[in-house]
Amino acid sequence: MSELRKDPITRRWVIIATERAKRPSQLSSPSPVTPPDMPARDPKCPFCEGNEAMTPPEVAAYRHAGSQRDTPDWWIRVIPNKFSALDTDTPLERIGEGMYDMATGFGVHEVIVESPRHNHTWGTATDREFEEIFWSYRDRLINLMRHPALRYVLIFKNYGKEAGASQPHGHSQLIGLPVVPKRVLEELESSEDYFRYKERCPLCDVIRQERADGRRIIHESEHFIAFAPYASYLPFQIMIMPKHHDPFFERMEKGQFMDLGRVFSRVFRALAEVLGDPPFNCVLHTTPPASAGDERYNHWHFEIVPRLTKVAGFEWGSGFYINIATPEDAAEALRAKINECDEAECSAAHAERK
């Protein structure tokens, strides 16, 4: 029997079509986003090491000692988006046009190139590579949030054409805005409502319930939990967040960065293996520092959505979704794959020691 489920944060109702639910194998990507024969370097790719001159000058980079700006020998490189619709040279003005509100195109749009290698993917990245990506997120967040006119910094990754990526070379993007995006604002407002009623953070309550139930948990580490949300609106939707209440991604401790790297490498390897390197989107929701948002009820998190099915426009015209896979099945498949990989590694390490 199908079920209607409501997400406690977004308040979205979703049909979970349990009766005609698809198995993971029926959902997997028709072809891998990054084929195994993709070269490690593409002479025409602006994000590849050696092609630094093809991009605008870098705004930040993690480089090996002695290397020069806009030359090779880096492992993460942040550059302005060449086709940005926003810039900080435009003075920010907020203007009323009759009953409408507008603002000038003030803002920042940057690209975080995640590796000098063209064929680097999240499905094969190491713990340490993820950790470095998260450090770069943190550094840009701290740097840009100093700007008094930027009210929110949105960090996201589109992987694969189906997910909106225009470059195959692995990268994240960052958009700094003079306004708070609708979905983020909705979450803040809805969390505030919940807090007023219960005096508890809603995502802390979600974690408690998910840990007690267990069916939707994908992975747990010392500091983090990865799970399939109860009212997942798309198949294999994943949330990753700190187990203890924390409003600000950028204030994580060093040990947490390491731990988060381990969680991502496990979850994304499993996702790539179970679904055949599918396209996906990953969005970081953290608390805007300049907002009136109360730190007691905002809980930072990553939202990850593989793009396995076509989303009909009526779904975003109505906010009503039909999900043809259950989060319980998705979590089970990913959890089993993580355990299998961990065991394989463990016995490999064991064999090595012998």
Next chain:
Amino acid sequence: MSELRKDPITRRWVIIATERAKRPSQLSSPSPVTPPDMPARDPKCPFCEGNEAMTPPEVAAYRHAGSQRDTPDWWIRVIPNKFSALDTDTPLERIGEGMYDMATGFGVHEVIVESPRHNHTWGTATDREFEEIFWSYRDRLINLMRHPALRYVLIFKNYGKEAGASQPHGHSQLIGLPVVPKRVLEELESSEDYFRYKERCPLCDVIRQERADGRRIIHESEHFIAFAPYASYLPFQIMIMPKHHDPFFERMEKGQFMDLGRVFSRVFRALAEVLGDPPFNCVLHTTPPASAGDERYNHWHFEIVPRLTKVAGFEWGSGFYINIATPEDAAEALRAKINECDEAECSAAHAERK
């Protein structure tokens, strides 16, 4: 210079990338959804006349006098969705699962086959054909809203694979739900806020402002207005609604049905000609009769979105959109095409009379 614009109803901020704005010709569909050589009948299509036995028994139809249920000789036919995730045999139960809310899969999912002809499209439909489609919407709304457990009836059309259609034969869909979809609820809430502040319906204010400005108007008839919304989140987004306040689609008068048919045939012919028969989604937002919604601030409308660009997942993960076409350019192109067609028809009619 780019602009940030905010929609007064959905409260969504959108970047209108005016600087690198695409012309309509750069946006048009790579190939028409319905190619000119598509046959008028497909022996394998369950929606074609003569294939009535391939569908579940019809729940309603407009038939020529003397024709029998589930046989040929109809012009509109409504059938249950064969793969529905919802049914009304399931008793409706609302259940709390810890902090989560769920309900059993109670509801209705129907298909409105819009023509016996396989190659019938909205880009070529006549005034009268549209009028009949709207009568069928109205009849189903009235019929289903009698059911006390159905809180909302969502009517929408997906045209083309890119827009989520699984059958090429022209059809609309209807989903009757025991809950109100998120976007509809948001609109009701936001309109209520506006009304409290101004004591006016927000969409009535939008119409006043659009008519005074004129740049975004696509077409106006006696009763209706078609325009490109100020903060369009996708290129060539269109709103069509009554010029005078009206909360309920199903309560339109006969003359309004005829007029709405004329507006749709003009707008969709122009859309098909300007953009090369693109995929699109059309969603009807009308007021739920059983809701606590106040009739003073809800204004029914159609939201139409051609699917010309890939929507990156971050856009619906964040609610923040970048639109690479301005609504002013879109409206101008459609307005000019409608005038051109009207003039061509006028001179054709003139020539005939001579």
